[in-house]
Amino acid sequence: MNVLTFDSNEKLNETGANIIVGLVQTNPRAVLGLATGGTPVGVYEQVVNDFKQGLVSFKQATSFNLDEYVGLDAGHPESYRSYMKHHLFDHIDLPAERAYIPNGNASNLEEECARYDERIAAAGQIDLQLLGLGHNGHIGFNEPAHALIRGTHVVDLAQETLQANARFFNNIDEVPKQALTMGVGTILKAKMILLIVRGADKAEIVHRALTGPITTDVPASLLQTHPHLVVLLDREAGRLMA
Numbered sequence: 001m002n003v004l005t006f007d008s009n010e011k012l013n014e015t016g017a018n019i020i021v022g023l024v025q026t027n028p029r030a031v032l033g034l035a036t037g038g039t040p041v042g043v044y045e046q047v048v049n050d051f052k053q054g055l056v057s058f059k060q061a062t063s064f065n066l067d068e069y070v071g072l073d074a075g076h077p078e079s080y081r082s083y084m085k086h087h088l089f090d091h092i093d094l095p096a097e098r099a100y101i102p103n104g105n106a107s108n109l110e111e112e113c114a115r116y117d118e119r120i121a122a123a124g125q126i127d128l129q130l131l132g133l134g135h136n137g138h139i140g141f142n143e144p145a146h147a148l149i150r151g152t153h154v155v156d157l158a159q160e161t162l163q164a165n166a167r168f169f170n171n172i173d174e175v176p177k178q179a180l181t182m183g184v185g186t187i188l189k190a191k192m193i194l195l196i197v198r199g200a201d202k203a204e205i206v207h208r209a210l211t212g213p214i215t216t217d218v219p220a221s222l223l224q225t226h227p228h229l230v231v232l233l234d235r236e237a238g239r240l241m242a
């Protein structure tokens with residue numbers, strides 16, 4: 001595991017973007033696993049800057065998003081499809097037909113999950129999986145549980161997650177109670193994992209996830225088993241790391 005801590009958000013964003021852009025420069029057909037939430041916004045901004053400067057093209061790349069809410073219209077401003085369009089897809093040349101996000105409005109969600117896993121398998125291994133971290137240690141929307149699920153599945157969001165994500169909605173009652181998420185098995189199969197965490201409120205969970213026991217109670221702790229994990233932290237999130 002390679003943990004880097006940054007004093008400046010700008011440097012953190014640049015480093016995150018350099019990893020993504022560098023991969024696609026050397027492997028234009030790269031398969032990217034993408035995340036949403038507040039954490040990666042600055043990194044995507046920097047990726048867009050690099051694209052606009054002609055440093056990289058995503059024309060041959062493929063992406064798979066980690067998760068999507070159940071029951072939000074794809075056009076709803078807080079759907080993860082809207083988020084991805086707003087922060088990344090509308091500004092780069094990644095073909096829309098290869099920018100996959102699970103469909104949280106599918107009439108049969110189990111079938112949609114199976115289809116999503118088939119598409120990931122057909123694309124080959126995910127080369128780089130970008131991750132944020134939930135306050136409860138979730139990755140994607142894999143919430144703490146007695147057992148974690150390998151593939152894409154429907155998940156009931158934890159109360160902490162509903163509370164954390166209420167900031168994106170008018171109130172907590174508007175936050176969808178369920179989501180589709182890639183499973184931990186798929187995440188761990190990625191060739192490289194890039195975990196990004198910001199903020200003092202995540203210092204404790206960062207410490208538990210990266211140095212504590214490996215347990216399904218802290219899904220991110222399973223990342224300790226990954227052979228190629230890079231972690232980018234801002235100073236506050238890295239406060240408890242020696």
Ligand SMILES: O=P(O)(O)OC[C@H]1O[C@](O)(CO)[C@@H](O)[C@@H]1O
Pocket residue numbers: 035036037038039040066067131132133134135139140141
């Ligand atoms: O970056 P945030 O908004 O703190 O969210 C943490 C994580 O939880 C999620 O919202 C759930 O997948 C992720 O998108 C994010 O990485």
